[in-house]
Amino acid sequence: MQTGPRLAIDYGTACTRAVLAWPERPWQALIVDGTAEPSSAVHVGRDGKVTAGAAAWRLAEDDPDGFVAAPLAEGVGTVRVRGRGVDVADLVTATLLMIVSEAERTAGVLPADIRMSVPAGWDPGRRTWLRLAAHQAGLGRPQLVEAPVAALLSTRAAAGLVLVLDLGATVEVSVVRSDADGAEVLSTVADPDTGGRAVDERLVAMLLNTQDGGVETALRGPTAGTVAVLRTGKEAVSQQPAVTVPLPAPGAAVVLSTTLVERAAEPMLRRVAELAADALRAAALEAADLDAVYAVGATAAMPAVPRVLEQQLGVPVRVATMPGAAVVLGVAEAEGAAAPASEPAPKVPKLTVLRGLGLLLPGLASVVLFSHFVYETRGATASSWGELAVAGILALVLCLAAGPWIGAALARDAGIRGRWDAAGQVSAGLLTGDAFGVTVAALYAVAAGLYLVVPFGEPLQWALLPVLPAALLAAAVAVLIRRRFSPPVIVEFPLVATLILSVGSVLFTLTVAGDGPQVWASRAGGALIGVGVALLLFRIRVLQGISAVVLGVFGFFIADPRAIGVFGVGIGLAVAVWWGQRLLALVRS
Secondary structure (H helix, E strand, O other), X not given: OOOOOEEEEEEOOXXXXXXXXXXXXXXXXXXXXXXXXXXXXXXEOOOOOEEEOHHHHHHHHHOHHHEEOOHHHXXXXXXXXXXXXXXXHHHHHHHHHHHHHHHHHHHOOOOOEXXXXXXXOOOXXXXXXXXXXXXXXOOOOOEEEEHHHHHHHHHOOOOEEEEEXXXXXXXXXXXXXXXXXXXXXEEEEEEOOOOHHHHHHHHHHHHHOOOOOOHHHHHHOOOHHHHHHHHHHHHHOOOOOEEXXXXXXXXXOEEEEHHHHHHHHHHHHHHHHHHHHHXXXXXXXXXXXXXXXXXXXXXXXXXXXXXXXXXXXOOOOEXXXXXXXXXXXXXXXXXXXXXXXXXXXOOOOOOOHHHHHHHHHXXXXXXXXXXXXXXXXXXXXXXXHHHHHHHHHHHHHHHHHOHHHHHHHHHHOOOOOOOOOHHHHHHHHHHHHHHHHHXXXXXXXXXXXXXXXXXXXXXXXXXXXXXXXXXXXXXXXXXXXXXXXXXXXXXXXXXXXXXXXXXXXXXXHHHOOOOOHHHHHHHHHHHHHHHHHHHHHOOOHHHHHHHHHHHHHHHHHOOOHHHHHHHHHHHHHHHHHHHXXXXXXXXXX
């Protein structure tokens, strides 16, 4: 049962439509750039900045080289803009970001239930690509609803065999079988060179007397604004007999009539009839077997569409009440789509005794080491600065280990609830913990400098330099989790290694300057540090065992006050290596 607003998006070749569907209120179209049908065109600046919507058209007048009229028509790879490859998904994301911004402004928060239309003929790879572009725009994992199925929902077509003619900037013709249990696409054929863009191309050729009539040439040239006016005029004559369209100098304004538009649309309509025959043939059906034929899409609003297609197909053709919005309205009504409406919140690890110790011990060890460094050693020797390094590293380990719980707490905050998907929660927890850890290390350095009355340079160097590699790698892991399309996973720092390093560090630093039994205690602490480092460096059990013996023995024999700095740097590098391995695993997966 729907409990909150639902965002439905129909990202098209020429324009994008989006509506908010409320449980007990009429649907509401999102108005972007002053229209319910903002352009999908984008402009790539010389600095790589992508501008979407009406602003892209304005920039195209002075800088046509950066203009991409229809990103969706460029495929799913890259498109050459200004001589360099630009990811098409990034261009799509730019338009979707406008929708996200307006949805948040209108609804107060981005809805958790998000749906998008998808052409029925798209394979799983292209559908995943569209979800990726949506994910980059902050839309999480939207449901994908096939366009012809959505069109049937909005037209309230009776159960049976229905031919859906989706006449937008391009054309897709589908045979759909619907019953009480839902709808199934039996066949679909498409032609990207047929549809509203083809009509625009002929209008440009007829009115501007261009030789090639190429819409891309017109759109990329100095007449981009004029082409936009022609497109608007073409749509306007669906409601009135004629409109006046200004042409650039030395051309004069011309009257764009219904007759002229129908002449430009004749080849397109003939091709639609051919596609309809192909779709019926693919479904092993005849036109007489159909229960209904519906035309949807902005181009279907032309008065000539039902008349010409009825003549070609020999069966009645009905045009949806709001043909341009038929698909997006059907997407808003769709129920039970295959993909979940949104990702479930990541499951925060249960706070067991071991995990509790993994959070408590490094925190206590960090405070103990810092206190011992300040109040006992007073920074008497250069080697004692290693205590400050170890204290900072353990503080970072604690804060990063607390990342899952920090993220869960942030997600429950009333001010930001619902704005993050699962990946955002995991990423925010890690980044926040990372920032806390580095801040604590820096505060240690400042406090040590003030108490010992020394310049801040040396304590900052010892407190931050061993921490920064691990902190930067952890931040990279958090960013990658946020940007990845696959489901996020909770990153847990090894608890056993954390406990061993915490105990070993305290045991070593507190007893290394003593004699008698304390010597053996410090050697035991050095051995524990070596074992903890080995557990972080390797993931394979056999290698962990071998390296634990080697590094443990090494730590046992180098237990000396002069080795405190060595241990501090070693622990910092081991923690950094562990986070580096997590980063590499995410990049490869």
